[in-house]
Amino acid sequence: xxxxxxxxxxxxxxxxxxxxxxxxxxxxxxxxxxxxxxxxxxxxxxxxxxxxxxxxxxxxxxxxxxxxxxxxxxxxxxxxxxxxxxxxxxxxxxxxxxxxxxxxxxxxxxxxxxxxxxxxxxxxxxxxxxxxxxxxxxxxxxxxxxxxxxxxxxxxxxxxxxxxxxxxxxxxxxxxxxxxxxxxxxxxxxxxxxxxxxxxxxxxxxxxxxxxxxxxxxxxxxxxxxxxxxxxxxxxxxxxxxxxxxxxxxxxxxxxxxxxxxxxxxxxxxxxxxxxxxxxxxxxxxxxxxxxxxxxxxxx
Ligand SMILES: Nc1ncnc2c1ncn2[C@@H]1O[C@H](COP(=O)(O)OP(=O)(O)OP(=O)(O)O)[C@@H](O)[C@H]1O
Ligand SMILES: [Mg+2]
Numbered sequence: 001x002x003x004x005x006x007x008x009x010x011x012x013x014x015x016x017x018x019x020x021x022x023x024x025x026x027x028x029x030x031x032x033x034x035x036x037x038x039x040x041x042x043x044x045x046x047x048x049x050x051x052x053x054x055x056x057x058x059x060x061x062x063x064x065x066x067x068x069x070x071x072x073x074x075x076x077x078x079x080x081x082x083x084x085x086x087x088x089x090x091x092x093x094x095x096x097x098x099x100x101x102x103x104x105x106x107x108x109x110x111x112x113x114x115x116x117x118x119x120x121x122x123x124x125x126x127x128x129x130x131x132x133x134x135x136x137x138x139x140x141x142x143x144x145x146x147x148x149x150x151x152x153x154x155x156x157x158x159x160x161x162x163x164x165x166x167x168x169x170x171x172x173x174x175x176x177x178x179x180x181x182x183x184x185x186x187x188x189x190x191x192x193x194x195x196x197x198x199x200x201x202x203x204x205x206x207x208x209x210x211x212x213x214x215x216x217x218x219x220x221x222x223x224x225x226x227x228x229x230x231x232x233x234x235x236x237x238x239x240x241x242x243x244x245x246x247x248x249x250x251x252x253x254x255x256x257x258x259x260x261x262x263x264x265x266x267x268x269x270x271x272x273x274x275x276x277x278x279x280x281x282x283x284x285x286x287x288x289x290x291x292x293x294x295x296x297x298x299x300x
Contacts, residue, residue, distance in 0.1 A: 046074030047109075049124075049218060049250050050095065055104035057090055063274050065088040065101065070269045070279055072218070077244055077251045079261045081285075082271035082296065088254045089131055091271070092220045095252070096128050097121040108218075123149055127216035128284045129207045131223045131254075137196030141206050144195050145181055148213025149174040150207035185239060208239060218250045219243065225257055233257065236262055262286065270294070 050072040057065040066085045072078045080088045086172050088222050093099040095106055097118045108124055118123075127148070135144050170195050185205050190198055195206055204224055211219060224240065225233045237260060255261050262282040263270060269279035270285055272294040278285050285291050 001041050019181070026156075027170065035219055046076065048072070049074050050252070051107040051111060052095070053105050053107075053224055055091070055094055055101045055106065056276075057087075057094060057099055057101040065094070065271075066274045068104070068271070068274075068276050070141065070276065072250060072252055075248045075250055076266040077240070077253060077264055079265035079268040079282075080252065080254045081256070081258075081261055081268055085273075086271040087274040088271055089222055090253065090274075092128060092222055095121070096126055096220060103272065118278075119151070122214060122216075125215075125217035126220065127211040127214040127218070128220035129204075129211050129222060129224055131218065131226065133207050135195045135203060135210070138194055140192050141195060141198070141209075142175075142178060142191045143188055144206055145178045145209040145213050146209040148248075149178065151214060178213055184212075184242075185209050186235075201228045201236075204228065204232075204236065205239070208236075216249060218252065221251060221253045221255075223254050223256065225255060225260060233260060240256070240264065 047072045052071065053069050054067045055065050056063070068087070068091065070078075080091060082088055090099060094101045097113075097116045097120060099114060105114065106115070108126065111123070113121070136147070179191075182188055185208065187202060187205055187209070188200060195203055198206070204226075206222070208224060211221075220239070225236050228236065240251060240253070241264060244251050253261075253265060265282060267280060268278070268282055268285045268293045269276060270288070271288075277294055278288045278289070278291040
């Protein structure tokens with residue numbers, strides 16, 4: 001099934017404001033090895049969607065981030081790389097309102113936000129997945145992905161609890177939307193399975209599904225391929241590329257697998273000990289002496 005179908009379903013049967021229309025319906029997603037070809041067709045130089053300016057974050061004496069600035073442009077796949085403890089997850093946590101940086105600002109489509117909590121950031125259209133999965137292990141795949149629809153549910157809590165009237169109709173529409181995400185992620189066989197019983201690679205896919213259920217404009221992915229075998233990584237790359245191509249969803253991706261980063265990202269930010277040491281295309285970064293010294297020379 002195509003992601004277009006999900007978008008169409010959203011437009012016709014479920015609230016879908018903020019869900020981008022398909023960017024290039026004819027484009028096809030490819031496995032990582034197709035990366036260079038896709039870079040030629042990718043829209044480049046779009047408007048700045050996220051603007052991170054001079055962010056500093058400390059935990060007591062530990063400086064997690066020092067004066068970090070970078071931007072993320074419409075429709076790109078922007079990677080954040082760096083050794084363990086470099087500050088990558090902290091950066092995503094600042095963007096999505098989990099951490100409040102002591103200095104600096106973050107703007108989304110020109111609007112600077114300060115002291116926003118995760119829910120407010122999500123309502124603006126920024127969704128994320130987590131390095132350490134944040135799924136309800138005892139709940140089914142379907143119900144976990146359904147939690148991503150919570151922001152979109154409008155009926156009041158009492159009607160929802162009683163499942164009557166508009167609340168029931170609304171729930172059916174949201175469930176249909178979630179079923180389409182399940183089809184897209186090719187996890188139909190496990191839709192009723194408690195997430196805790198699934199292998200780790202599939203749990204990562206469910207976490208992506210939960211984020212997709214929010215119909216995000218920007219998707220923040222914290223090591224979506226960690227702990228996966230080669231085949232599972234290829235599948236995850238394909239899903240990320242599909243979402244990016246067919247919805248035009250902007251992606252910010254933390255990833256340790258350099259092959260994946262070089263293949264699917266448009267631009268790369270490199271962090272080391274909380275400082276930015278590189279920023280550019282995968283080729284720029286690969287040839288950056290500081291990056292080679294700090295990151296590419298170390299094993300993960
Ligand atoms: N909640 C916290 N409290 C205290 N220190 C923290 C907290 N979160 C992060 N840190 C510290 O900030 C630094 C950056 O951590 P962060 O998790 O952002 O790194 P990372 O680049 O995501 O690393 P990894 O590749 O291992 O996931 C580390 O020194 C870490 O110990
Ligand atoms: Mg991390």
